[in-house]
Amino acid sequence: MQVRLSHPSRTVEVKGPKKAKDLLRELNLVVEAHLVIKGDDLVTEDEMLYEGDQIEIRPVISGGSPRFTSHVPPFTSPQ
Amino acid sequence: MTCTKCKTKAVIGLPRHNAAFCKGCFNGFIHDQVARAIKSEWMFGKEAKILVAVSGGKDSLALWDILLKLGYKADALYVNLGIGTYSEESHAKVTQFAETVAAPHGATLHIHTVEQEAGAGIKELAQLIHRPTCSTCGTIKRYQFNRVAIEQQYDVMATGHNLDDEAARLLGNVLHWQEEYLEKQGPSLPASVAGFSKKVKPLFRLAERELAAYAVLNRIDYIVEECPMAKGSKMIQYKEVLNRLETESPGTKQTFYWGFLEKQSRKQPTATTMSEKDRAVLHPCTSCSQPTTAEVCSYCKMMARAKTVAPH
Ligand code: SF4
Ligand SMILES: [Zn+2]
Ligand SMILES: [Zn+2]
Numbered sequence: 001m002q003v004r005l006s007h008p009s010r011t012v013e014v015k016g017p018k019k020a021k022d023l024l025r026e027l028n029l030v031v032e033a034h035l036v037i038k039g040d041d042l043v044t045e046d047e048m049l050y051e052g053d054q055i056e057i058r059p060v061i062s063g064g065s066p067r068f069t070s071h072v073p074p075f076t077s078p079q
Numbered sequence: 080m081t082c083t084k085c086k087t088k089a090v091i092g093l094p095r096h097n098a099a100f101c102k103g104c105f106n107g108f109i110h111d112q113v114a115r116a117i118k119s120e121w122m123f124g125k126e127a128k129i130l131v132a133v134s135g136g137k138d139s140l141a142l143w144d145i146l147l148k149l150g151y152k153a154d155a156l157y158v159n160l161g162i163g164t165y166s167e168e169s170h171a172k173v174t175q176f177a178e179t180v181a182a183p184h185g186a187t188l189h190i191h192t193v194e195q196e197a198g199a200g201i202k203e204l205a206q207l208i209h210r211p212t213c214s215t216c217g218t219i220k221r222y223q224f225n226r227v228a229i230e231q232q233y234d235v236m237a238t239g240h241n242l243d244d245e246a247a248r249l250l251g252n253v254l255h256w257q258e259e260y261l262e263k264q265g266p267s268l269p270a271s272v273a274g275f276s277k278k279v280k281p282l283f284r285l286a287e288r289e290l291a292a293y294a295v296l297n298r299i300d301y302i303v304e305e306c307p308m309a310k311g312s313k314m315i316q317y318k319e320v321l322n323r324l325e326t327e328s329p330g331t332k333q334t335f336y337w338g339f340l341e342k343q344s345r346k347q348p349t350a351t352t353m354s355e356k357d358r359a360v361l362h363p364c365t366s367c368s369q370p371t372t373a374e375v376c377s378y379c380k381m382m383a384r385a386k387t388v389a390p391h
Contacts, residue, residue, distance in 0.1 A: 006303055032322040035291055042090045042295050044080040044099060060291035061243070061322070062136055062305060063315035 001049060003027075004056040016053065021045035024057070033061050091292050094329035102296050109293050112284045113145050120267040122279040123235045129153040130233035130276075132224050133176075133188075135169030137294040137301040138239030140176050142282055144299060146237070147184040153237070155181070156227050158220055159192040161200025162307060169302045176299065189231070191223045197385055202308075208384045212308050215381065222378040225369060228276035240266075240280040243287040246332040247317035249339055265340060272361050274370045286332065287318075 001016045003023070014023060020036040020043055036043050037056040049055055080089040082101040089099035093108075100108055116122070123129060129146060133139040133155040146153040157173045159166050170190075177188035197204050205215040228236045245264065252260050266283040270276055282290065294301050309315065324331045363369070364376035371377070 007305065030319075030322050030326050032286075032288060032325045033319065035288065035295060037295060042292055044089050044092045046080055046092075058291065058295070058303060060137075060288045061315060061318050062138070062287070063309045063312045063318065 001051055001053045001055055004054075006057075006059055014055075016049055016051040018049050019045070020047045020049060023049060023055070027057070029057065034059055090296065091289075093289070095286070095325070095333060097329075105292070105296065109285065109289065110145060110149060113142075113281050114149060116266065116281050116284045117279075120265075120279070122237075122267050122281060123151075125150070127152070127234040128232065130189075130224070130228045130231070130236045131155040132220070132236065132238045133157050133173055134239070135172040135302045136239070137291050137299070138241050138244075138282060138287070140172070140239075140299050140301050141290045141293050141297075142237060142239045143176070143186075144180060144297065145293075146281070147181060147186060152186075154187045154189065154231075154233070156189040156191065156224055158223050159190065159194070160216060160219075160306075161192070161194040162202060163200075165302075165304060165306055166200070168304065172300055172302050180299075189227055191227070193219060197382065199385070204381075204385055207388050208381055210381075213312075216308070218377050218381060222369065222376070225276050226367075229274060229369075233276065235277045235279055237279050237281055239282055239290075241282045241285050241287050241290055242332055242336060243318050243321065244314075245280070245283055246321055246336040247314055249336055250317045250321065251313060261339075262343070265343065272370050274363060274368065275361075283336070284333075 001014055003012050003014050004010075005012065005027075012027075014026070018026075021031060024031055024034060024036070024045070031045060035058045036045070036047070036049075037058060038047065038049065039054055043049075080092050080099040081087065082089045082104050083098040084104040084107075085101060087101045090102055091105055092099040098108075129151055131139065131143045131146065131153050133143055134157070139155075143153060143155050155173075155177070157170065159170050173188065177186070181188065193204070194200050199207065201216050201219065202212055205212040208215070224236055227233075245266070249261075249264060251257075252264070266280040268278045293299075321332055321335075360372050361370040364371045364374075364379055366375050366379040369376055369378070373380075375383075
């Protein structure tokens with residue numbers, strides 16, 4: 001199955017069937033920092049993914065969106 | 080996995096709450112958590128005029144969406160930093176969200192473009208005045224949000240800081256023993272003096288992963304790409320460490336940050352002591368009249384420098 005990854009954006013081929021959490025483990029990715037999306041739908045870690053599925057693994061960590069504080073230490077409050 | 084509440088198929092598991100939810104129940108959970116945050120920290124009332132700081136990322140757009148759905152009057156401000164395609168793309172996502180989701184709720188989007196005022200994007204500006212890009216960026220964003228909030232008479236300013244942001248920031252400040260910053264790390268900062276807007280973080284109970292899931296489930300089109308200046312930042316490193324711990328022991332992040340808040344609240348009525356301290360040292364900038372500890376505020380100083388060295 002085709003797995004789309006970000007940062008940098010790329011696509012890798014992984015053999016199915018496989019549980020979402022095993023796919024993450026295989027790619028050395030932490031569950032808490034990623035979402036697994038099958039087609040257009042979010043799936044849980046125990047979801048079985050099959051050959052032919054379109055999978056996206058989306059990182060959820062952001063450290064640089066302009067959210068109004070400086071992203072360098074010391075991490076001052078917005079004031 | 081099945082939904083803890085309604086037993087249909089779950090779309091997300093939440094180990095830190097020992098729960099899993101379907102889309103409907105998950106949206107309910109997110110809205111509840113934000114409503115709880117607003118109430119428990121006395122952030123604002125039903126009639127308040129709120130200004131949301133939006134970046135085009137998942138957190139701030141989700142925040143705007145949630146506040147509107149909870150029935151609040153929330154407008155937003157976007158600051159275009161002029162960082163190449165990153166700014167172009169995030170700008171487009173924000174405008175699209177404003178037109179399709181916010182406008183039907185009667186909400187407005189304000190836009191400030193750094194290039195228009197300073198004659199250059201944030202990177203060039205920082206080079207010109209010999210300061211790191213991120214600190215220049217911080218000064219500009221803080222200044223512009225406060226300016227718009229005060230000028231357009233918003234009661235409160237809301238930012239999309241989530242549990243991960245706050246836990247990572249706390250970790251950074253504790254590792255470096257930046258004690259003086261700890262007392263300003265609460266989710267609700269009062270308007271300490273006239274000219275300073277009240278600031279709140281209604282997402283402090285929600286993890287970054289939950290907000291990304293909310294955006295995906297509700298088809299909020301946000302910018303997944305990072306600001307190029309953030310690559311390898313300390314903030315990201317701290318978040319990665321915390322997420323590794325969280326995966327092993329669910330609940331680590333909330334225990335760390337909420338535990339800190341609880342300790343702070345028992346220590347002293349921070350709100351009053353903090354604003355008293357601020358009041359003692361702050362007075363209006365002689366150039367723009369926003370509050371500052373110096374005679375001329377750091378924003379005005381920065382702009383003045385940029386103008387003297389800028390090639391015309
Ligand atoms: S990482 Fe980007 S958005 Fe964040 S402070 Fe630096 S320049 Fe600004
Ligand atoms: Zn349900
Ligand atoms: Zn000034």
